[in-house]
Amino acid sequence: MTSDTIALRQLIKNHKLIPFIGAGFSENAGLPSTLALTQKLLKHFNLDADEPIPPDTDLLHLTEYLKIIHDGSSTPVLNRLRSCLPDQDVALSRPHQLLAQLGASIIYTTNYDRLLERSFAELAMPYKVIVTTADIIQTTGCSEVQIVKFHGSLEVDDSLVLTESDYYKRLEFVTPIDIKLRADSLGKSLLFIGYSFSDFNIRYLWFKLRRMMYEVDPRDIPDSYILLFEPGHVTSVLLESMGINTIDLSRYEGLDRCEKLASFLQAVQP
Structure with a gap:
């Protein structure tokens, strides 16, 4: 068990970790990249x-x-x-099931599909999908896991970050769901899964989050993590300078990335 695995298990146990899920995660279930x-x-x-x-x-x-x-x-x-994205017609991947069982109280995703929701439903685990401002207002208690659709849902057309114009508007970070992310992430670590370092989306999101916490002492901001397949030395150093620790997925057991991801999620189960 690596030091990162031990740290992540402790963060999960203390409800201090927020998984942030990208398109690469849903590829494990057969959805297109x-x-x-x-x-x-x-x-x-x-x-x-x-x-x-x-x-x-x-x-x-x-x-x-x-x-x-x-x-x-x-x-x-x-x-x-x-x-x-016919997510009702595809079998859930093992990583989706393990993510649902991880024990995180909040999960953010930029994916449009409903595979996360299906995972919780099939495991009979309570969850609440957060897409609109009304969803945020109506959130009550802490018994339900919040699945925050950061780029919207195909079921709510107006919520979608679909075009380049939509994306640039979201980069202003002024919507209620942006404010929610800032509040949720204070004092917590993020775990990015299904992204690559070349994804400008995540790099800019992280930059904006750090800027919005300008009044917080940098020493009080916990490190976050990103799961990458064979990250190079340069990538690891750059991410570390941004406060993100890289975890090499290739080091986990499995014949392919899906199996390796399942091994990782199994290893960090609290």
Whole structure:
């Protein structure tokens, strides 16, 4: 058992750890990666045939473009995303089940799918989905695990961070759900799973969080963690300078990333 594993188990036991879940986590259940999702949209809207759109086009750029050519409507993109993320038709992965059993009181995610909710439901564990301001207001007690959909839900169109414009608006960090993240994360550690260091989204989110805590003594801000597969030395040093410890997923047992992730989550169970 590594020192990071021991530290995480203690944080979980003391309710001081907030998992922050990205798209890579849902790939374990067979849902498409961000790149695959982008390619599906390109093909569906026939943009890979005649339009000179690079194959590595960013998803936010693409959804912004699709909204423009559909007269400012996001409906066509939303309908296609719903068909591309059929989370009711896929089997839950072992990591999803283990995450639900982790004992965290709050879980944040930027994913649109409902696999986390299904995990709690199938395990008969109480949970509360937080998407809107009304959801925050109506949150009562601490018996339910809060699943905070930081980029919105496909079931609540207005909540979605879907296009590049939506994303830039969210970077202002002034919405109630942003304020909630700041309040929830005070004195706690975040555990990023399903992201990469190249994900500007997470780097900027972390930068904004640290800036919003300017009045807090840096010595009183606990370190956070990110789970990466074979992170390089440069990446580890850069993240450490930001207050994020890297955990190498490749060191855990398993034949593939899904099994290794399950081994990690099993190891940190309190």
